[in-house]
Amino acid sequence: MIYLDHAATTPISDAAREAMEPFLGERFGNASEPHALGRAARAALEQARRTVAERTGCEPRQVIFTSGGTEADNQAVFGLAGDEPGRIVVSAVEHPAVREPALQLERRGFAVAWAPVDGNGLLDVEAFRDLVRPGDRLAAVMWANNVTGVIQPISGVAAICADAAVPLHVDAVQAAPSLPLAFAAAGTATMALSAHKLHGPKGVGCLLARDPSAIPPLIFGGGQEAGRRSGTENVAGAVGFAAALAEAPPADDPRRALRDRLEAGLPDGFAVVSADADRLPGHSLLLVAGLRAELLVLALDRAGFAVAAGSACESEDQEPSHVLTAQGLNAAEARSVIRVSLGSGSTSAEVDGFLAALAAAFADLRTGALA
Numbered sequence: 359m360i361y362l363d364h365a366a367t368t369p370i371s372d373a374a375r376e377a378m379e380p381f382l383g384e385r386f387g388n389a390s391e392p393h394a395l396g397r398a399a400r401a402a403l404e405q406a407r408r409t410v411a412e413r414t415g416c417e418p419r420q421v422i423f424t425s426g427g428t429e430a431d432n433q434a435v436f437g438l439a440g441d442e443p444g445r446i447v448v449s450a451v452e453h454p455a456v457r458e459p460a461l462q463l464e465r466r467g468f469a470v471a472w473a474p475v476d477g478n479g480l481l482d483v484e485a486f487r488d489l490v491r492p493g494d495r496l497a498a499v500m501w502a503n504n505v506t507g508v509i510q511p512i513s514g515v516a517a518i519c520a521d522a523a524v525p526l527h528v529d530a531v532q533a534a535p536s537l538p539l540a541f542a543a544a545g546t547a548t549m550a551l552s553a554h555k556l557h558g559p560k561g562v563g564c565l566l567a568r569d570p571s572a573i574p575p576l577i578f579g580g581g582q583e584a585g586r587r588s589g590t591e592n593v594a595g596a597v598g599f600a601a602a603l604a605e606a607p608p609a610d611d612p613r614r615a616l617r618d619r620l621e622a623g624l625p626d627g628f629a630v631v632s633a634d635a636d637r638l639p640g641h642s643l644l645l646v647a648g649l650r651a652e653l654l655v656l657a658l659d660r661a662g663f664a665v666a667a668g669s670a671c672e673s674e675d676q677e678p679s680h681v682l683t684a685q686g687l688n689a690a691e692a693r694s695v696i697r698v699s700l701g702s703g704s705t706s707a708e709v710d711g712f713l714a715a716l717a718a719a720f721a722d723l724r725t726g727a728l729a
């Protein structure tokens with residue numbers, strides 16, 4: 359199977375697996391216990407925190423380990439919003455891990471202003487500037503989109519929020535594997551990361567918080583993570599996350615050239631969504647008008663290639679992706695996209711093989727559709 363679905367998840371790296379192994383075996387202690395096994399676990403957890411902090415440009419005390427990106431996003435949105443209804447500004451293309459908490463707040467009486475994007479899926483910065491008002495509880499704009507790969511102008515967004523003194527939450531789950539992270543310099547209040555998107559284990563991530571004491575916990579219990587996230591610490595997960603994060607993306611990312619090769623070789627009938635926007639280097643969303651994406655994904659699967667229809671989190675939905683309708687695709691078009699996401703190990707032979715399989719699957723399906 360040729361795996362071209364790295365935006366959904368990535369294979370764990372050797373470094374992450376090896377770093378985790380002792381903590382799945384003989385170093386199994388509970389990091390909150392004072393005995394030697396507990397202390398060893400605590401030391402490893404705090405070393406992982408320092409590594410994450412160093413790699414993301416923040417202080418160790420600003421790292422709250424969570425069960426992944428979804429929990430980090432939820433904690434930021436609910437935490438920054440507070441309990442009493444107020445107003446929040448959220449981009450129209452957020453991942454469900456941000457969008458659903460925002461909709462939940464709306465049901466609790468909050469006003470949600472949805473910030474629009476243009477036809478390429480780029481945030482309309484002037485509209486965003488007009489929407490953000492002093493007193494808003496938070497603004498949320500993702501760094502890079504999981505469906506289209508579009509990279510948002512986060513430093514400009516952060517400046518607008520700083521002018522209005524509105525805390526900004528940035529979902530950096532998709533950006534982290536490809537873009538250099540600098541939390542403090544980015545000027546955001548909070549940022550969410552997930553290990554399994556960057557060759558770490560599933561079920562672990564973190565929320566970076568400029569002022570962790572301003573972010574209330576989502577999960578209450580024994581007061582771990584300095585009271586910000588209760589629950590026995592996932593030491594192996596944090597260690598694997600840190601090891602994966604320590605392997606920096608190459609400065610000259612080879613995925614970009616491969617992606618360009620893929621897009622240049624597409625069969626007639628395919629268009630690239632968000633082609634004119636700055637996108638993640640390995641990410642390509644292909645629109646094939648008049649064909650249900652699932653059929654193509656299944657045909658490619660039979661040919662030995664793993665790609666996604668839309669995005670993994672929405673593949674089972676019957677609804678067309680809100681990300682794509684927000685940038686002007688109609689419902690039929692939004693159901694006719696496949697997402698190809700290359701990894702650091704992807705090769706030009708794989709891309710060429712994929713293009714041949716795509717052309718063959720498309721020809722078969724089109725003949726079937728017309729028969």
Ligand code: PLP
Nearest residue numbers: 426427428453455504531532552
């Ligand atoms: N945010 C974005 C942009 C994502 O792509 C994902 C995963 O698909 C998440 C959040 C959720 O992260 P996790 O799978 O760690 O819960």
